[in-house]
Amino acid sequence: MGTENTSAAGESAVVLAGDYLNKLTGERIERECRMRLNEGCRKIVVDFSQTEIVNSIGISILLGVIDSASIAGATVVFSDVNEHTVELFEMLGVSKHAVVNPNQ
Amino acid sequence: MRNERNTTVLSRQPPQDFFGRTAEIEALIEFAGTAQDRGCVRVSHGPGFGVSELLRQTYDRLFHACGAKIPIYFSIRRSDLTAERCARRLIYQFLVQAASYKLRQPRIIAYSPALEEIRNLVPAPDREWMGRLVEFLQNRESKSDEEIVVGSTFGAMLRAVNASPAIFFIDDLNEAQFLDDGASLISALDAAAQTAGVSLVIAELRRSHLGIYSSAHIQMPELSHFDAVRMIEANSRSLRIELKQPATDLIAIQLDCRPARIEALLRAAGEAKRSLMSFRDVETVSTDEVIGGRMARYFQNILHDAAPEPAAQKRITETLHDLYDSQSEGFTLEALNQRTDLGDSAPKALSILHLNEFLNISAGGVSGTHDRALVDHIDVRYRLEIAGGNRALVVGDTLTESLKRAPELLAKLYRRNSSAGLRELLASFDSRQVPAVLFDHSLFKSEFGGRSDAEILASLANGPDMLRLPHVVHSVNTESLYKPIAQLIERERSAVGLGFDANNYVNDEEVAWIAVELDSKTEATAELAEFWCDRLDAVAVACGFSRYKIWLVAADGFSDDAMDMLRSRGSYASSRKQLDLLREYMQLKPEAAARQHAEEYEIVVPMGENTELIAAHAVEEIAKRYDFDSKTINQIKTALVEACINASEHGHSPDGKIYQRFRFDQNKISMTVSNRGLRLTDRKPAAKPTDGRRGWGLALMRKLMDEVVIEDVEDGTSISMVKYCAPSS
Numbered sequence: 095m096g097t098e099n100t101s102a103a104g105e106s107a108v109v110l111a112g113d114y115l116n117k118l119t120g121e122r123i124e125r126e127c128r129m130r131l132n133e134g135c136r137k138i139v140v141d142f143s144q145t146e147i148v149n150s151i152g153i154s155i156l157l158g159v160i161d162s163a164s165i166a167g168a169t170v171v172f173s174d175v176n177e178h179t180v181e182l183f184e185m186l187g188v189s190k191h192a193v194v195n196p197n198q
Numbered sequence: 199m200r201n202e203r204n205t206t207v208l209s210r211q212p213p214q215d216f217f218g219r220t221a222e223i224e225a226l227i228e229f230a231g232t233a234q235d236r237g238c239v240r241v242s243h244g245p246g247f248g249v250s251e252l253l254r255q256t257y258d259r260l261f262h263a264c265g266a267k268i269p270i271y272f273s274i275r276r277s278d279l280t281a282e283r284c285a286r287r288l289i290y291q292f293l294v295q296a297a298s299y300k301l302r303q304p305r306i307i308a309y310s311p312a313l314e315e316i317r318n319l320v321p322a323p324d325r326e327w328m329g330r331l332v333e334f335l336q337n338r339e340s341k342s343d344e345e346i347v348v349g350s351t352f353g354a355m356l357r358a359v360n361a362s363p364a365i366f367f368i369d370d371l372n373e374a375q376f377l378d379d380g381a382s383l384i385s386a387l388d389a390a391a392q393t394a395g396v397s398l399v400i401a402e403l404r405r406s407h408l409g410i411y412s413s414a415h416i417q418m419p420e421l422s423h424f425d426a427v428r429m430i431e432a433n434s435r436s437l438r439i440e441l442k443q444p445a446t447d448l449i450a451i452q453l454d455c456r457p458a459r460i461e462a463l464l465r466a467a468g469e470a471k472r473s474l475m476s477f478r479d480v481e482t483v484s485t486d487e488v489i490g491g492r493m494a495r496y497f498q499n500i501l502h503d504a505a506p507e508p509a510a511q512k513r514i515t516e517t518l519h520d521l522y523d524s525q526s527e528g529f530t531l532e533a534l535n536q537r538t539d540l541g542d543s544a545p546k547a548l549s550i551l552h553l554n555e556f557l558n559i560s561a562g563g564v565s566g567t568h569d570r571a572l573v574d575h576i577d578v579r580y581r582l583e584i585a586g587g588n589r590a591l592v593v594g595d596t597l598t599e600s601l602k603r604a605p606e607l608l609a610k611l612y613r614r615n616s617s618a619g620l621r622e623l624l625a626s627f628d629s630r631q632v633p634a635v636l637f638d639h640s641l642f643k644s645e646f647g648g649r650s651d652a653e654i655l656a657s658l659a660n661g662p663d664m665l666r667l668p669h670v671v672h673s674v675n676t677e678s679l680y681k682p683i684a685q686l687i688e689r690e691r692s693a694v695g696l697g698f699d700a701n702n703y704v705n706d707e708e709v710a711w712i713a714v715e716l717d718s719k720t721e722a723t724a725e726l727a728e729f730w731c732d733r734l735d736a737v738a739v740a741c742g743f744s745r746y747k748i749w750l751v752a753a754d755g756f757s758d759d760a761m762d763m764l765r766s767r768g769s770y771a772s773s774r775k776q777l778d779l780l781r782e783y784m785q786l787k788p789e790a791a792a793r794q795h796a797e798e799y800e801i802v803v804p805m806g807e808n809t810e811l812i813a814a815h816a817v818e819e820i821a822k823r824y825d826f827d828s829k830t831i832n833q834i835k836t837a838l839v840e841a842c843i844n845a846s847e848h849g850h851s852p853d854g855k856i857y858q859r860f861r862f863d864q865n866k867i868s869m870t871v872s873n874r875g876l877r878l879t880d881r882k883p884a885a886k887p888t889d890g891r892r893g894w895g896l897a898l899m900r901k902l903m904d905e906v907v908i909e910d911v912e913d914g915t916s917i918s919m920v921k922y923c924a925p926s927s
Contacts, residue, residue: 114811147814149839150894178832185901186894 120155143174215432218425238391248457276376327361426455437468624695670697810842
């Protein structure tokens with residue numbers, strides 16, 4: 095079962111970040127992740143394949159997601175992250191708390 | 199802590215608001231810093247060029263630099279009445295400014311302390327030599343021989359300088375002529391210029407030659423239009439005048455980019471609390487100024503200096519009015535003398551008028567001025583005082599005529615700015631070899647049509663047929679040599695380069711290149727090209743050029759028929775693209791840089807959902823035009839997004855808009871994001887503590903950009919960011 099931006103299979107869920115990670119999309123991701131964690135997911139994959147720009151508010155919300163996942167004993171993976179967003183994650187310390195998979 | 203270097207001592211503007219004189223300031227600073235212990239630099243300038251502020255800005259720089267030489271600024275004033283009083287005031291200023299410098303206390307200058315106070319203020323090592331000077335001033339008695347008095351006064355000061363080297367900035371040197379025995383002051387300065395321990399900078403009107411020995415000469419050029427606009431914008435901000443384009447351009451061009459005139463107009467607007475948002479605003483203030491404001495008083499004072507007697511002033515006014523008439527061919531000197539009828543006072547009067555550029559007296563006769571404000575003032579005076587016009591009508595007419603003229607002035611400016619820069623290009627011809635194809639449009643079109651600039655340049659580098667350029671020793675606008683051409687083309691669009699072929703300075707190798715930039719929306723036709731070839735042939739004949747080359751330039755080049763005709767006449771023809779490639783090939787600075795004109799873009803977006811993305815995409819498109827690499831573009835976009843979010847979230851903006859300006863220089867992008875609303879200092883601290891994860895926007899900006907400055911502006915906040923980068927290869 096999944097929403098338009100999420101798909102779930104067993105203990106993993108994939109959440110689409112969208113083209114612009116800002117406060118609005120960050121809160122959506124946060125909501126969806128919370129739902130999946132409550133459903134018992136143990137691995138949340140946030141898909142950045144369509145994400146062109148991120149801002150600091152969106153990133154700070156992601157850190158909240160990581161905290162929530164950690165409390166629930168789940169892991170968070172950021173997948174298909176473009177080079178620039180990888181740079182921003184490193185600047186703001188996100189990479190220390192989640193797995194960041196750059197796009198190929 | 200306030201940056202000391204931004205604190206003004208004598209200058210009237212903060213250094214960041216003083217534009218266009220970097221080269222002159224650097225030259226003067228270098229002179230001040232030389233180990234050479236004597237010398238004089240003469241700074242010659244036109245009326246209203248702002249030389250006083252140049253000297254004061256240089257003074258401030260030296261004051262803050264704490265170098266070995268004490269900077270001393272002194273302006274000669276006719277209110278001193280005698281040369282001796284002027285010299286004594288110079289010593290007093292020397293003492294005050296030296297004390298201020300030694301104690302690092304600029305305020306001492308403003309306090310004008312008494313002599314005894316100065317003696318007690320200074321540190322012990324300087325007390326002896328300064329004390330001797332103080333005693334000298336206190337004990338002075340007037341002597342009958344003015345020259346000895348002035349000479350001895352200077353002598354006392356020069357002995358003091360031995361103890362403490364100084365650099366003197368002597369401003370308004372031409373005022374010395376109004377002092378009793380001003381000649382002795384000039385002599386004393388001349389002697390000082392050749393004295394050990396004295397470095398002198400003298401500011402003199404460019405038509406004046408008072409004969410003071412100088413080892414170097416700086417000719418202060420007119421301020422560029424670009425710098426004049428920046429000056430207007432900065433001064434308007436500090437005077438709180440609302441300003442908008444194209445009013446800014448109009449002010450600059452109407453006042454010939456003269457800082458003194460610009461300052462007068464802006465002060466008048468500030469005092470009257472007028473905005474300068476439209477042509478009407480500008481011309482209303484300008485009309486008041488030329489009729490009865492600071493500018494009018496300045497012109498009146500010079501006319502009074504030339505001829506104190508009212509009837510003589512009237513004759514001068516009438517003569518100038520006729521001279522300034524656009525149809526006037528000028529006068530002979532005899533006619534000028536006859537018309538002004540000044541008798542024995544004529545030489546001095548006409549000299550004053552010539553010096554202040556009310557007219558130009560040369561071997562060829564007498565001609566008028568290009569100073570628009572002066573022309574307007576004389577016209578008004580003539581109509582009021584000589585033609586007996588009704589004042590209200592004259593004021594109204596002056597305003598309406600100015601308004602009608604305004605669009606023409608701006609049109610001239612726009613055409614000038616878009617011109618190909620032929621004079622500067624010809625001046626760069628130094629007998630090197632360049633690809634001949636750049637001077638033949640149809641050949642260029644057939645070989646390189648549709649190819650990128652990079653491809654073309656690569657092909658040119660591989661040695662096609664070459665053309666040897668002449669060695670141009672002097673280039674000038676054609677109009678300067680042949681006035682009738684002005685009826686056909688703007689001044690900047692035609693130039694003559696005089697020089698020699700093959701670096702051989704002999705008669706047979708002497709050559710003139712006559713170039714013109716045609717106005718043609720498409721490829722120039724044979725008819726148009728022939729018209730211009732005939733005109734330029736006439737120029738050559740009139741100027742007596744025995745060997746000359748005609749070079750036509752048209753934006754989109756020339757038709758095949760035109761090229762056939764031009765080849766048959768031995769003329770060259772190029773498109774703008776060929777010109778740009780020629781510059782590139784010769785590694786000249788591109789025309790835009792020659793005008794020091796960065797590319798600027800402005801965007802205003804409403805605050806709202808994701809509007810920062812509009813700005814981000816816009817700056818991405820712009821940056822791509824300048825070939826910046828994708829990493830840099832992404833960094834700039836993110837920083838811009840953060841700045842926009844900052845403006846939206848914290849500003850409480852009354853108009854809900856984010857104002858952005860992007861400026862692209864060769865290796866640098868500057869962005870300013872500003873909003874109206876709460877300033878930083880007005881914002882209350884956060885009501886509840888954050889978890890440390892908000893407020894990252896500023897941190898990101900600082901990491902992504904090379905410079906970030908956040909500052910309060912009058913009505914909000916502004917974030918300025920700079921990224922230095924190299925374009926992608």
